[in-house]
Amino acid sequence: MNVQKHAVTINDISGIGRCSVTVACPIMSAAGIETSVLPTALLSSHTGGFVGYSFLDLTEEMQKIIKHWKSLELKFDSIYSGYLGSVTQINTVIDFIDTFKKDSGLIMVDPVMGDSGRFYAGFSPDHAREMKKLCRRADILVPNLTEAFMLLDRVYYEGPYTPDFINEILLDITSLGCKKAVITGVHFNNTEVGAASYDSETGIFDLALAPRIEGFYHGTGDVFASALLSGLLNNKTLAEATRIAVDFTEDSIIKTKEAGTDTRYGVLFEQCIPSFIRRLGL
Ligand code: PXL
Numbered sequence: 001m002n003v004q005k006h007a008v009t010i011n012d013i014s015g016i017g018r019c020s021v022t023v024a025c026p027i028m029s030a031a032g033i034e035t036s037v038l039p040t041a042l043l044s045s046h047t048g049g050f051v052g053y054s055f056l057d058l059t060e061e062m063q064k065i066i067k068h069w070k071s072l073e074l075k076f077d078s079i080y081s082g083y084l085g086s087v088t089q090i091n092t093v094i095d096f097i098d099t100f101k102k103d104s105g106l107i108m109v110d111p112v113m114g115d116s117g118r119f120y121a122g123f124s125p126d127h128a129r130e131m132k133k134l135c136r137r138a139d140i141l142v143p144n145l146t147e148a149f150m151l152l153d154r155v156y157y158e159g160p161y162t163p164d165f166i167n168e169i170l171l172d173i174t175s176l177g178c179k180k181a182v183i184t185g186v187h188f189n190n191t192e193v194g195a196a197s198y199d200s201e202t203g204i205f206d207l208a209l210a211p212r213i214e215g216f217y218h219g220t221g222d223v224f225a226s227a228l229l230s231g232l233l234n235n236k237t238l239a240e241a242t243r244i245a246v247d248f249t250e251d252s253i254i255k256t257k258e259a260g261t262d263t264r265y266g267v268l269f270e271q272c273i274p275s276f277i278r279r280l281g282l
Pocket residue numbers: 012014019020043045046047048083112120218219220221222
């Protein structure tokens with residue numbers, strides 16, 4: 001019997017702009033994973049580039065949802081936390097993991113805080129400080145390089161980086177207490193970019209690079225993380241899942257560039273789902 005896995009993403013609902021749940025749910029569902037949502041905030045759009053967006057913090061509502069779910073005695077095969085709209089929510093996620101994780105469950109934390117060396121609107125060093133506590137609960141942490149620098153209290157620089165430097169960052173990130181780390185935005189020159197992974201249990205470092213495409217494409221961190229988790233829950237190794245996620249993100253960026261759409265609306269990942277699920281062997 002094929003037992004379907006059940007994951008939950010703890011993430012915001014941004015009505016437009018292809019990020020968070022509007023990325024995680026379609027990608028993970030396509031990968032055969034039942035994907036539930038614990039919403040952290042409701043926004044008219046994400047905060048990256050739109051003006052006049054609405055923002056409703058759902059910190060209190062989360063407690064009511066959790067109370068109901070406790071009464072149902074739910075347990076998840078995977079918990080994926082993304083955009084947490086307040087520092088309080090970080091502690092809510094820690095308690096949530098303790099209550100709702102199956103013994104064999106996989107916890108993935110994307111410490112969403114910033115990009116290109118800067119915090120996203122509404123985030124501050126307090127968030128980074130608190131986020132370190134959540135990192136300890138993660139099986140796998142998926143920061144971009146900006147977030148990795150923030151978590152390690154390092155001063156950001158744009159790169160290119162060296163392989164030794166990236167390995168050092170991976171080791172330092174796993175020293176925060178997570179078992180595995182995958183860092184995005186890794187580049188050693190101006191022609192390629194991708195992700196570097198490290199599994200502290202096997203000691204294996206790996207790298208998945210793809211040709212760099214000029215421009216800033218919103219929501220690619222969420223596309224990458226959702227694809228990575230989809231791969232892991234479909235029994236791919238960390239290196240295989242990282243390669244598949246890099247290629248899926250790259251394909252989505254290429255489609256977006258070809259279409260010439262406003263990049264604030266995210267990447268055209270929908271068109272790349274068929275090849276993505278073929279890579280997963282589905
Ligand atoms: O993709 C990260 C993200 C998620 N959710 C919201 C955001 C951002 C990045 O800007 O604003 C609301």
